[in-house]
Amino acid sequence: MENSADQKVRVRFAPSPTGGLHLGGVRTVLFNYLFAKKYNGQFILRIEDTDQSRFVPGAEQYILDTLAWCGLTPDESPIHGGAYGPYRQSERKPMYKQYASQLIEQGNAYYAFDTSEDLDAKRKEIPNFQYNRATRMSMKNSLSLPASEVTRLLNENTPYVVRINMPDSEELVFEDLIRGEVKFDTSMVDDKVLLKADGMPTYHLAVVVDDFLMKITHAFRGEEWLPSAPVHILVWKNLFGLDQMPKWAHLPLILKPDGNGKLSKRDGDRLGFPVFAMDWTDPNTNETTIGFKERGFLPEAFVNLLAMLGWNDGTDQEIFSLPTLIEKFTLDRVHKGGAKFDYEKAKWFNQEWIKQSDNAYLANLVAPYFETAKIEIHEPSYLVKVIGLVKERCQLLTDFIPQSAFFFTAPTEVDTASILPKWDPAKAAFFTSIMDAYVNEAVTNDATELETHFKALAAEQGLKPGDLMLPFRIMLVGGKFGPGVFDIVANIETKDAAKRIQYCLDLLSKN
């Protein structure tokens, strides 16, 4: 995709601030970002807050935070500035009316005075009612009414909307970067509202005007927008000319894992996985919806998994860093079909990233979880060491808590039920002697030395080490999990181990 110097690649993500950003939204950001960076272009964030009734305070900040977490920072946005502001549509309100007037003057749009009650009545009266060339003459608008009447209504400040005047039978064709040629017959499209009664543009007008004013060269959006493409193309044609229009690419949808349909927040609630990138608290209900971040996902993994939902580089490689994605990304390898979201696979991506991440890096990310779990970390380097020991058994960052808590505090719950069936006085005696050895510092805190000592002592007492390992592990960590036992003892140190043995011995003797 070569482009001349004056045609610098500019793409945009244009969400409405109505709530949390879900998977599909972030993936649209990602593809925008990858494309922009790949071609040395710019990525713009534009807030589409034209619907005042759906505006949710905090949602814009949330979007900014999410992009920051993912590492997909815009070059221009409400807070990053840029030469094409403002970047909130509500602040661009005056710009739209002028273009709506231009369309009316050109005969490409018209005033419509129908109230929402009028429309409701019509829709009730006629099934599948469409405001289009077949019905518009029977409605109250500047096409059906005498000019004098229109002037009168306007002078009386009668509320009106501006509707696009869809031509009769015109074939509208455009080249979608992902789907190829897509055709529409204008007679099948209705007269969409371009400017609302409150003077705000609808998406249909705003997207065209802003893409033009912001010099957008490539417009990516979800597939759900495909049906309204003819409206946008027509507005482009009548306002700025088709040669100015950005190249469109309609991205496939992310589908729910079971059944069919677009993935929604509800599906996540129902199936027990996040759908939003980060925690989102609805300011009205105060309800918090869990996000991938808080669930314990690494941003690298989140971005990686999103990229693979609808794109691949043609090889078997699945793990990609953001810089590699930028390097490898091409639109012609983006799929046309939607992809069902698979949370198991998502976790696998995260596990892969945990395995290959630096221990100190992980320690920083995991530390807050320890804090909320009220586990104190006295020595940061100790945490780093522990992470190295347990990271390959963690899929999520949150797994580090149960997988390594025993390195910091003695287990409170001990699975004695797994020891009891094969427990006998000989074993009790053995652990008493191990405990004594530890208390008296007869062994150093070295894993191999501890193991040698343990086995020698077992042999001395005529016991098989294999019969002692499981009880020992349970005494130390509370259950059947964790790294090698002697690595654990070496790290928590013999004195602490002795206490845990004592505690467990007491528990067992009560049975």
Add this chain to the structure above:
RNA sequence: GGCCGGUUCGUCUAUCGGUUAGGACAGCCCCCUUUCACGGGGCAAAGACGGGUUCGAUUCCCGUACCGGCUACCA
């Protein structure tokens, strides 16, 4: 209903006319591991259907079916 889009293992996907249709996740089995994992090996699993075009179709064309999206003064 209408318009638009889509269709390869359960899931994500490779294949750009000729392959024993490959990989990954999940599942099952084995090895490694005196726990849980990691790792290694193996098994099972797919071209929606019907017509063309072609020496040859998963691949190109048409139709059917199925799935999805849209059909608001929401985006």
